[in-house]
Amino acid sequence: MxxxxxxxxxxxxxxxxxxxxxxxxxxxxxxxxxxxxxxxxxxxxxxxxxxxxxxxxxxxxxxxxxxxxxxxxxxxxxxxxxxxxxxxxxxxxxxxxxxxxxxxxxxxxxxxxxxxxxxxxxxxxxxxxxxxxxxxxxxxxxxxxxxxxxxxxxxxxxxxxxxxxxxxxxxxxxxxxxxxxxxxxxxxxxxxxxxxxxxxxxxxxxxxxxxxxxxxxxxxxxxxxxxxAEATDGAETIAIRVIQPSILQSQKWDMAERDRIFQAHLDLTTRPVEEGGEKADIVVWPETSVPFLFGDRPDALAALGAAIDDDQRLLAGIVRAEARGEGETSYYNSIVVIDGSGEIVDAFDKVRLVPFGEYLPFQEFLSRFGLRQLAQNIGGFSAGSTRRPLDLGGGVSGLPFICYEVIFPGIAPRGGGDARLLINVTNDAWFGDTPGPYQHFRQAQFRAVESGLPLVRAANNGISAVVDGYGRVVDGLAVDAVGVLDVDVPLGEAGAFLPPLxxxxxxxxxxxxxxxxxxxxxxxxxxxxx
Incomplete structure (x- = not known):
């Protein structure tokens, strides 16, 4: 040596x-x-x-x-x-x-x-x-x-x-x-x-x-x-369905494909539960899963409400538009919570945006050299102001993370604060079946371990999964698979063994x-x- x-x-x-x-x-x-x-x-x-x-x-x-x-x-x-x-x-x-x-x-x-x-x-x-x-x-x-x-x-x-x-x-x-x-x-x-x-x-x-x-x-x-982990048997659970449609990124915003894409999500949402399974309390769609602005399609909310029962709620990734006056519009990468009547009952705007993907740092200067963000079709996104739990109904709340927000250490508070589970929606179809989706999922697992809370992850093309508060995969879907996960998720089951320091x-x-x-x-x- x-x-x-x-x-x-x-x-x-x-x-x-x-x-x-x-x-x-x-x-x-x-x-x-x-x-x-x-x-x-x-x-x-x-x-x-x-x-x-x-x-x-x-x-x-x-x-x-x-x-x-x-x-x-x-x-x-x-x-x-x-x-x-x-x-x-x-x-x-x-x-x-x-x-x-x-x-x-x-x-x-x-x-x-x-x-x-x-x-x-x-x-x-x-x-x-x-x-x-x-x-x-x-x-x-x-x-x-x-x-x-x-x-x-x-x-x-x-x-x-x-x-x-x-x-x-x-x-x-x-x-x-x-x-x-x-x-x-x-x-x-x-x-x-x-x-x-x-x-x-x-x-x-x-x-x-x-x-x-x-x-x-x-x-x-x-x-x-x-x-x-064995000491938490019998903990309160919530039934969750995770949707993975595996829509090609090249098709995602194609005007000719939007109805088909939306219907694919609805079909997975209404797919019958396997024999012996439990009807979901919550259905989770991936990031930007709705392929149009709600303002452009007033029928979309009604279709979403019709896809779930009155006692269910659906979380969907959307692009949200907000008028700023003088003809200006701000766009947000968001999650909305929709009830069985087709009403939006809660929402969250992504706080940490992806540089060069969702916004262009030093935009006025760099744009002179022909640089632009990947989301250039809407001029880039605006950042939300705060992260707060989403109301999932039945007294349960979940802390949301959109896409790469989940990679930041310590971003999920220990014990979750008022939240009882973590929710991560993402669209890794940009990167195909490369190391990217696997690395992204691994870092999401660490946030579950840090907080001691289960993680529900809906990814357009994978890896979608439910992870317990110890980082263990309860169930998951492989990259590019099409399907649903129906899982009874124990709420906050790892919090009893978080170290005091x-x-x-x-x-x-x-x-x-x-x-x-x-x-x-x-x-x-x-x-x-x-």
Missing amino acids: ERLAGKIILLSGAGRALVALAAGAIASLSQAPFDFPLAAFVAFPVLVWLLDGAVAAPERRGLSRLGPSFLVGWLFGFGYFLVGLWWTGNALLVEADLFAWALPLAIIGLPAVLAFFYAFAAALAKIAWSDDIGRIAALAVAFAFAEWLRSVLFSGFPWNAVGYAAMPVPLAMQSIAIVGAVGINVLAVFVFSLPALLAGRAHLKLGAALGVGLVVLHLGYGGLRLSQ RPGLVGWSLLIALGIAATANNLRSRHRVN
């Missing part, structure tokens, strides 16, 4: 760049749908050794000395996001005549921009670098802080946070309920990087003990929390404590040298 590490440390030029790119690409295999955490145990030790060899020229001073580390981190990040997010370009091919020219911006430009977060992490870690386990701690702290920045800056894009590699199955997901996303990122990078110590003797036994101990605690806590506080405490330890170790190492 020392020989391999030595070769990597001494790499230069194109060889160093290629290894950094390859390490990042390998790390991406730890995410869904590949779910191969061992890839991270290969990639991060290589990153550590590359940073060991990232030494600036003697004449460089100040922050310029961090340049080689910054470059290594950027190359690692570019490889990671290039392999992990190439599928975003698929959305541009839906209307290829308008957007194919922007394909390089999606496939190469987005990873290139996101890679700067990992470049920052590598440079930040190098400030407190040492030749022992202290550098492992520094790298873990820096990456966790960079991932937090990625979730908040420029409206945030925390897709495939590196810590998620440590949570491929429900047994390994439960720790996020106690340490939060920040803590998961800290501990995951720390453990993934520990094999780098095999190339030397310094702190090897300590690293092995910490690595094994943290993995045992991680999985042990998962087993303990899952063991509590606030995960955000625990996660940041871990980050700060490890950061102090790394800094102290760095200062002690410098003192020994002097």
